[in-house]
Amino acid sequence: MIDIKNYENLAKTYKTPLYIYDFDKIKNNYLDLKEAFKARKSLICYAVKANSNLNILKLLADLGSGFDCVSFNEVKKALISGASRYKIIFSGVGKTDDEIENALKEDILMLNIESFEELLNVEKIAKSLNLKARISVRVNPNINPKTHPYISTGLKENKFGVSINEARKIYIYAKKSDFLESIGIHFHIGSQLSDVTPILESATLVSSLMRELKALEIDIKFFDIGGGIGIKYDDEKTINLYEYAQGVLKALDGQDCTIVCEPGRSIVANAGEMLVKVLYKKENDGKNFLIVDGAMNDLLRPSLYNAFHNIVSLKNSQDLVNFDIVGPICESGDFLGKDRYLPNLDKGDLLVVKDAGAYGFSMSSNYNSRLKPAEVALINSEVKLIRKRQSFEDLIKDERV
Numbered sequence: 001m002i003d004i005k006n007y008e009n010l011a012k013t014y015k016t017p018l019y020i021y022d023f024d025k026i027k028n029n030y031l032d033l034k035e036a037f038k039a040r041k042s043l044i045c046y047a048v049k050a051n052s053n054l055n056i057l058k059l060l061a062d063l064g065s066g067f068d069c070v071s072f073n074e075v076k077k078a079l080i081s082g083a084s085r086y087k088i089i090f091s092g093v094g095k096t097d098d099e100i101e102n103a104l105k106e107d108i109l110m111l112n113i114e115s116f117e118e119l120l121n122v123e124k125i126a127k128s129l130n131l132k133a134r135i136s137v138r139v140n141p142n143i144n145p146k147t148h149p150y151i152s153t154g155l156k157e158n159k160f161g162v163s164i165n166e167a168r169k170i171y172i173y174a175k176k177s178d179f180l181e182s183i184g185i186h187f188h189i190g191s192q193l194s195d196v197t198p199i200l201e202s203a204t205l206v207s208s209l210m211r212e213l214k215a216l217e218i219d220i221k222f223f224d225i226g227g228g229i230g231i232k233y234d235d236e237k238t239i240n241l242y243e244y245a246q247g248v249l250k251a252l253d254g255q256d257c258t259i260v261c262e263p264g265r266s267i268v269a270n271a272g273e274m275l276v277k278v279l280y281k282k283e284n285d286g287k288n289f290l291i292v293d294g295a296m297n298d299l300l301r302p303s304l305y306n307a308f309h310n311i312v313s314l315k316n317s318q319d320l321v322n323f324d325i326v327g328p329i330c331e332s333g334d335f336l337g338k339d340r341y342l343p344n345l346d347k348g349d350l351l352v353v354k355d356a357g358a359y360g361f362s363m364s365s366n367y368n369s370r371l372k373p374a375e376v377a378l379i380n381s382e383v384k385l386i387r388k389r390q391s392f393e394d395l396i397k398d399e400r401v
């Protein structure tokens, strides 16, 4: 992404661990997906949770992107980044009454309903505000997306969405209500999907429900196919965007609607890297460790999902050593990579953890009272600090003694 000398300069200037994002890549990832859907009206709603830095949201808002939000704070971040309110969707199984009220007052595009009880609650709140809530229903198609169980969301044992039958009941109820307006239908079956088949099977099921609703004079305008497009962290297969878009069109079988897509990972993952520095090298009975200054609090995915991130050294060498790359946190699960062949590095050497733009900083925490890392962006070959490193004062400022 950038040359070695620059990584060293970045480490000197901004210290490590450091997140580095390439804004041209984010832009191209967005435009490639938009292009794939150009045959039809489409709305790309970037999933804010993947990376919610305001600069990234603004970059996408300026390109015309909408946003898929899973808390009202994400809705606020999207709005202050310049997003059109009519391109904001509010999803999630546990929206609070306050969040629903605020979202309705902001007049965003729609709320994704995840249960009958939530529907009744939204109706009640809309009635108290004397307005009509635009809704979409998240259908759980009970189709196995064949991804990690923690990021699988479209099976009946997952907490997300409602069955086709329950969805039908929700739409019929909403049609009779003065305070509800059904405008969308939604599914999102999981993340890091490498195969289009389960997505297209879901699309076909949900599309046939949409057709049925039409017969009941319930006119759905937004067909929301969720996110989940996988990326290549290692040697995974990836989804061909053209095949994906064509498959969705085929599932729609001529029905007129706007296709909504909610990608998070595929927009930002490969545009981000985490730069870390070797603190110590250690050998336990033939097992070699590189202890680096980035840890599970900075990048949780390896610890949480045993996820693979490529880790590259800035040094070249023919003599490679098998290392586990671990952080300073007091947990055996604190690792960034296991069994990696790297040059025999020393204290002060830098490592680049690749594809860390999605679910990286956004999942970071202060565990072990570690300070959250800084983030920089490469914008037209210039480096811009887009989040300063947390300070000790930031860390304790909410505590009351």
Ligand SMILES: *Cc1c(COP(=O)(O)O)cnc(C)c1O
Pocket: 047, 049, 050, 068, 070, 091, 092, 188, 190, 191, 192, 226, 227, 228, 229, 262, 263, 264, 265, 266, 358
């Ligand atoms: C997380 C999420 C997404 C984005 O998923 P990616 O795998 O990052 O593309 C989209 N829609 C909903 C409802 C989500 O919860």
